[in-house]
């Protein structure tokens with residue numbers, strides 16, 4: 001089970017960090033494995049959203065998931081907000097979660113600081129983004145001003161997983177703490193309502209080798225859908241010309257030559273990471289020898305070409321699919337129904353255990 005927020009067209013970071021792995025999992029799964037991939041609209045609401053843009057982003061995201069190769073015959077692809085069981089379980093888990101546990105989440109702790117987006121030296125966190133949008137200053141923010149969803153969304157994430165009694169969660173390192181919380185909540189539920197034995201398996205995080213892709217404009221931040229500068233990210237739907245222009249304008253440094261040094265030369269390291277990932281190489285060091293005696297123009301040209309090669313198939317498929325509204329809606333309905341059949345079984349057992357029959 002994994003999910004992605006409909007907060008815009010996915011970017012290269014989402015693709016290399018998550019979506020490409022989902023497709024790999026689908027290709028390598030055993031016939032009895034069940035795969036669920038969700039577009040998590042309720043999570044998107046933790047940030048202020050324009051309703052028309054959110055509606056469009058939900059539709060686009062569904063088309064993107066098909067365009068990259070997820071197959072609705074093999075995987076259950078659905079909108080989280082089409083299945084109320086997530087919310088019902090989230091409430092029950094809310095009532096089992098000490099407030100202190102949520103306040104210790106690093107994503108929440110980051111929300112007590114306000115930094116301007118251009119100056120922030122850590123990857124964007126939602127909380128910081130909200131805080132900086134709302135307060136527009138660099139002072140400490142009063143956490144009582146932040147919306148409650150920012151505090152409790154890790155519980156909703158746990159419910160997204162546990163409502164299907166999922167066993168494996170393919171997510172990046174930034175989600176380790178949330179998967180730990182999910183395991184804790186599963187264990188707490190199992191121990192609190194143990195009359196008929198353990199109900200929830202403790203899900204494991206499936207770690208991938210994929211690297212964080214950084215913003216093309218600010219190497220101290222990750223590439224992000226919500227970052228204000230559109231030139232900081234490459235979208236899955238960008239044309240070859242747009243890809244070249246964005247990479248040409250990507251930040252590098254004032255040193256000469258090409259070396260891989262993520263600490264001293266994060267901008268160059270980011271381009272090498274992107275190039276290596278697009279060429280199917282795990283270690284960015286492996287592509288450094290390609291640029292012996294060369295400089296940034298050659299690195300940028302090779303990176304743009306590799307990105308275009310990687311994205312042109314999904315882009316063409318997205319263009320073909322995204323106007324097929326009735327077809328996409330039909331698939332979304334079917335996906336949600338398949339998801340509900342599974343979650344309903346869990347919720348019947350949950351409700352019987354807690355006494356809400």
Ligand code: AQP
Pocket residue numbers: 003004005006007013014015016017018019126171172174211212213214222223224225226227
């Ligand atoms: N820059 C990145 N590099 C590698 N992986 C990334 N992911 C996100 N950004 C990068 C991974 O993509 C998956 C889906 O992300 P999400 O949309 O659910 O949430 P996010 O991490 O908050 O992604 P964004 O793009 O930054 O969205 P916004 O701006 O809306 O918050 C996750 O597995 C994530 O690790």
